Amino acid sequence: MTTLGVGVDVVDVPRFALALERHPRLLARLFTDQERLDAKQRPERLAARFAAKEAVLKTLHVGIGGTSWRSIEILRASDGAPSVELHGTALELAERRGVTHLHVSMTHTPLTAAAFVVGLDERG
Amino acid sequence: MSVPSSHRPAWAEISASALRSNVLALKSVLGKTAFCGVVKANAYGHGIEPVVDTILEAGASSLAVATVDEGIELREAGVTAPILLLAEIPASSLPDALVSSLTLTVGSLAGARDVIDATRQATGTHPVHLKIDTGMHRMGVAPDDVKNVLDVLASSDHVDVEGIYTHFSVADGSSGDDRGFTRDQIEAFDTVLASIGPERRPRLVHLANSAGALGYERSRRDMVRVGLAMYGYLPSAWLAGALEEHHVTLTPVLTLRAKVVAVRRVSAGERPSYGRRRALEKDSNIVTVPLGYADGFARRLFEAGAEVLIKGRRHPLAGVVTMDQLLVDVGDDEVVLGEDVVLLGRQGDEQITADEWAQRSETITWEILCGVGARVPRVLVD
Numbered sequence: 001m002t003t004l005g006v007g008v009d010v011v012d013v014p015r016f017a018l019a020l021e022r023h024p025r026l027l028a029r030l031f032t033d034q035e036r037l038d039a040k041q042r043p044e045r046l047a048a049r050f051a052a053k054e055a056v057l058k059t060l061h062v063g064i065g066g067t068s069w070r071s072i073e074i075l076r077a078s079d080g081a082p083s084v085e086l087h088g089t090a091l092e093l094a095e096r097r098g099v100t101h102l103h104v105s106m107t108h109t110p111l112t113a114a115a116f117v118v119g120l121d122e123r124g
Numbered sequence: 125m126s127v128p129s130s131h132r133p134a135w136a137e138i139s140a141s142a143l144r145s146n147v148l149a150l151k152s153v154l155g156k157t158a159f160c161g162v163v164k165a166n167a168y169g170h171g172i173e174p175v176v177d178t179i180l181e182a183g184a185s186s187l188a189v190a191t192v193d194e195g196i197e198l199r200e201a202g203v204t205a206p207i208l209l210l211a212e213i214p215a216s217s218l219p220d221a222l223v224s225s226l227t228l229t230v231g232s233l234a235g236a237r238d239v240i241d242a243t244r245q246a247t248g249t250h251p252v253h254l255k256i257d258t259g260m261h262r263m264g265v266a267p268d269d270v271k272n273v274l275d276v277l278a279s280s281d282h283v284d285v286e287g288i289y290t291h292f293s294v295a296d297g298s299s300g301d302d303r304g305f306t307r308d309q310i311e312a313f314d315t316v317l318a319s320i321g322p323e324r325r326p327r328l329v330h331l332a333n334s335a336g337a338l339g340y341e342r343s344r345r346d347m348v349r350v351g352l353a354m355y356g357y358l359p360s361a362w363l364a365g366a367l368e369e370h371h372v373t374l375t376p377v378l379t380l381r382a383k384v385v386a387v388r389r390v391s392a393g394e395r396p397s398y399g400r401r402r403a404l405e406k407d408s409n410i411v412t413v414p415l416g417y418a419d420g421f422a423r424r425l426f427e428a429g430a431e432v433l434i435k436g437r438r439h440p441l442a443g444v445v446t447m448d449q450l451l452v453d454v455g456d457d458e459v460v461l462g463e464d465v466v467l468l469g470r471q472g473d474e475q476i477t478a479d480e481w482a483q484r485s486e487t488i489t490w491e492i493l494c495g496v497g498a499r500v501p502r503v504l505v506d
Binding site: 019023024025026029030061062063064065066067068069 | 173177199200201202203204205206207224225247248
């Protein structure tokens with residue numbers, strides 16, 4: 001198992017909530033239906049998922065334009081553990097870098113959300 | 125017609141279906157050429173938020189803006205498509221532009237050096253488009269300096285010269301002179317391109333704005349930058365030819381609407397509004413519409429004979445346009461409070477276009493659309 005990258009990101013929750021308010025379609029641009037369902041409209045949970053997406057980009061060494069936000073999906077297993085699922089261009093980016101698995105951890109307070117991501121090649 | 129949640133019944137309706145159909149119509153003309161949707165100046169007055177998804181979903185591969193703030197606004201709205209800055213920006217703005225992954229324009233040797241400095245600390249590579257001045261003389265590298273600028277840009281591993289472009293100054297003109305000048309611009313650009321050599325030639329070659337894209341097939345290369353036409357207006361009537369060949373048309377995306385907020389019977393000889401400019405020839409119903417020059421209905425449109433649509437008919441203004449309201453003379457027509465008014469757009473069989481306003485007020489359609497005031501809510505409809 002080889003570590004190919006790490007990424008961390010912090011999101012200011014009130015600022016993020018304000019952006020969601022100002023841009024009515026932002027929610028749909030950033031999150032999949034499942035993510036919106038999981039987050040139950042709570043801004044701190046949405047902010048944590050957004051931080052996780054940014055951390056994934058950093059792990060894959062790409063900027064904002066690299067892939068759409070919805071192609072990086074932050075899911076939650078029945079035991080509560082979060083996981084990352086990639087689609088489309090994000091999946092291609094990961095494959096190009098040899099990343100077979102991404103581990104994610106998220107945390108939040110009412111004011112701040114943060115996420116940490118590790119990208120691994122689990123074949124070796 | 126439902127009024128959006130606003131305390132004043134005046135709003136701009138943005139039609140997603142018209143926008144989608146315009147992008148698709150233009151793409152059918154352009155064939156394989158990539159479509160860059162120009163959304164500067166608040167998407168030509170239409171509002172960035174309402175239009176951006178439709179433009180991208182209809183097949184635009186990138187967007188273009190004029191300022192860093194416009195680019196940041198798009199990123200904050202969650203847009204991940206490539207965003208091209210159409211102008212060189214001050215060196216002090218480069219860090220913010222890079223953080224937001226905006227594609228930079230380099231249009232001078234000094235600008236190229238600034239970009240090299242700004243990307244020195246950066247990770248990864250940043251896309252840059254080189255702008256060539258082929259006759260507009262507003263910005264861009266002179267053809268003779270292109271090699272020097274490319275040498276500077278090549279000195280950094282953090283810079284990817286992804287694109288090269290120019291801008292036309294009279295591509296909408298149909299006169300022999302204008303046609304000749306545009307052809308000269310294309311010629312000058314191609315000479316520069318030929319001098320660069322295939323190994324250093326950027327991947328995205330683009331020349332055309334809306335007018336170029338429709339009027340000059342030779343200017344459709346890897347990409348075109350479409351602004352006005354995407355919003356349903358032609359830069360000039362003769363450009364319709366290319367659309368007709370492909371059996372497609374454009375539809376204006378923006379409809380400026382309001383509702384009547386006051387009606388009164390006024391006697392012949394009275395002179396409504398500021399300045400008491402014109403006397404009523406006969407007793408008339410005078411209608412107050414809550415939209416004025418601060419909203420983009422130019423004050424000079426009164427003298428210029430502008431009309432508005434109520435109940436599917438054209439009616440003249442009764443007096444000079446005020447900042448927040450205008451007055452309409454509907455003669456003996458019965459108009460009730462809350463009646464729908466169309467300032468720009470279609471109602472029944474009648475239509476008032478931004479071209480008509482532009483002609484009346486001696487300006488251009490672009491200025492009319494960009495002039496729709498910031499306080500007018502933009503409402504997306506299908």
